[in-house]
Amino acid sequence: MPRTADRPAQEQLLSRAVWQVLAEQGLDRLTIRAVAATAGCTTGLVMHRFPNRQALLLHARQLLHERTRQRMEAREVAAADAHAALRAVLAQSLAVDSDGRTHAVVWLGFLAAAVSDEELAAAHRVHNRAFRDRLARLVSAAAPDWPRARVTTAVTALAAMVEGAAVLGAADPEGYSAHAQHAALAATLTAYGLG
């Protein structure tokens, strides 16, 4: 056998580089060379780990999903009750701190790219469906007597609200301050009787 490379370590190194480029330069600057430069290697290694740029993009999309899921689950577990869990999971999507803003910027980039990329669109649909399923479970737990239709509508509205606040906050941090985003979420939950 030839020399054995530490594949997991390299993939993590490249994943981290992909994420860093995505956060600092945006999706359109996510080039093979930019990733290689950030990872401190050459394009040869990158093209050796990924067959083409599309695979690199899909990997980055998966990375976003994985990080988001971890953040959500940590918040959900740490919550005291169903209401707190719902609020915490929703607040995770907001662009209120540095990490959340980065998430929102990256998510926005992938969403815009999904318009002309069927694979990215499919990935978006899968992950967004999972997000809404999680919200539906939390809403049902917080309001056990709601009929299914009401839960579904509330989930759609709440998901749209936090994602909208996130992208608006990503593009205009001053116009959509952390306080304003939290207040909007709290007011909406209260209005729905979920506060």
Add this chain to the structure above:
Amino acid sequence: MPRTADRPAQEQLLSRAVWQVLAEQGLDRLTIRAVAATAGCTTGLVMHRFPNRQALLLHARQLLHERTRQRMEAREVAAADAHAALRAVLAQSLAVDSDGRTHAVVWLGFLAAAVSDEELAAAHRVHNRAFRDRLARLVSAAAPDWPRARVTTAVTALAAMVEGAAVLGAADPEGYSAHAQHAALAATLTAYGLG
């Protein structure tokens, strides 16, 4: 004098082409050549009308704002009362019909581009501020006894909701059907006591 070209008509033609390319092919395919091909001319004309790509983008962004404003004003004037006007203006942002979906896709593209383009970001801020001012006026008319802070928070939440629903509907029309989007908006307005 040499032959006189109809500059405004050409600028509108090119802006429309920018819009069409953005809606059909996405942000990353928005090139000078794609715009020229869609407009049925050569890159020479494009570069003759606009000093560079940036100016072309800004003009198209302005066109999007102008069209959105006209749609909103028409709906606001046609509404019977303050509640109907608020609902109509908000519903205009949704991606419920073909035109609305195109608007949402283009708006999403410009928003994503604004992340790494300060001029587009500034344009977004200006237009979004105007949108929120309009919403604040309508909410105040629909609920005259609300204090200013409550109006501001409701406007932030409502704006985030419809824009979020629009971009989610743009990327996943089946997951966010016209019915689902309208139901989410109606439920939110009802929850806020603005239905």
Add this chain to the structure above:
DNA sequence: CCGTTCCGAGAACAGATGTTACGGTAACGT
């Protein structure tokens, strides 16, 4: 009818990007 003057097509160019091909090298089995 002609010169002037702008218009716009289209080639040309430099830079960036995805992708492929080649070659050195280091580890592993024998």
Add this chain to the structure above:
DNA sequence: ACGTTACCGTAACATCTGTTCTCGGAACGG
């Protein structure tokens, strides 16, 4: 030791992009 084989740095290649430049030509004033 040594051949084999995967690993990966390097560079070349083709393509695409924004931008510049040139030149033919059409419209208008005289």
